[in-house]
Amino acid sequence: MRGLGPSAVQPAVVRTGFVNLLGTQEDVEVVGEAEDGAQAVRIAAETRPDLALLDIRMPHKNGIEAAREISASSGGATKVLMLTTFGLDEYVYDALAAGAAGFLLKDATFPELLHAVRVVAAGNALLAPEITNRLIAEFVHARASRLPVHPPADLTARETEVLTLIARGLSNAEIADRLTITDHTVKTHINRLFAKLELRDRAQAVIAAYEMGLVRAGARHR
Structure with a gap:
């Protein structure tokens, strides 16, 4: 699996930590790391990763815009997993509607992150962790x-x-x-x-x- 990101996860040391941890997995190759949404879109266009891990709130181009562009430019081939600070982030629904395949809380453990990355890459993001279904239900209900x-x-x-x-x-x-x-x-x-x-x-x-x-x-x- 070839992946981009995490992109624009703050602080930078957290982003680097995610990248290093993902890089320890034999089935995961991190092909790029971006500091903001615009850079994430450019790198995704250049590397065509299987998955892009994006922060829902990013400078220069937010995660929703980046997800929409990455999904459109790849014809849906690049799956998008969004990271959000709160379980009820007001932008989660819009991110999913923009083409994101799922989302995960930033305080998730590494095993949870790795599981989500693999699930999203397999095309089953929304249907795997039960918490994802519950959060989606809340947003769509509202x-x-x-x-x-x-x-x-x-x-x-x-x-x-x-x-x-x-x-x-x-x-x-x-x-x-x-x-x-x-x-x-x-x-x-x-x-x-x-x-x-x-x-x-x-x-x-x-x-x-x-x-x-x-x-x-x-x-x-x-």
Whole structure:
């Protein structure tokens, strides 16, 4: 796995510590370290890492803008993991909507950081740590109270079921088992609902499901 960052984590000694610790892992190669958001975008464009670890609050270009640009320029190939100071940082939802695949508190332990990096790189960031699902639920619940409720477009009943199960944290295999269908059929439903709702990844699918009211904040995930 090739990664960028952490970017703009303050103070600099903390950022350097993260880089050094990540560098001790055989399956992780740190290809760049940035002091601010603008530099992170430039380095990501040059190195095309598998994952970028960004601070949600950065000078010159904040984490939301950087995440959006990195995700867009890489066509979604570079996954973005955001670091935030507080569990209820007001910008977390916007960061996820901008293309970030997940987020982690800055006071997380190194094993937690390493786990999150690997989970995000595998494309399952929002659906792995339970705390991530709880925080997303809180943000979307607050956001949804200010937004009109959108019906599930022209989704079929089965596609709506699949979207709901994605938001509850189930993997493709678990969805197949729950609905008694094949993995291939699950992938077909996911591809179709992603196309209908113009979703880029599972992160946006989770957000869409909450905003549609298919899943309630604080509800059980299984």
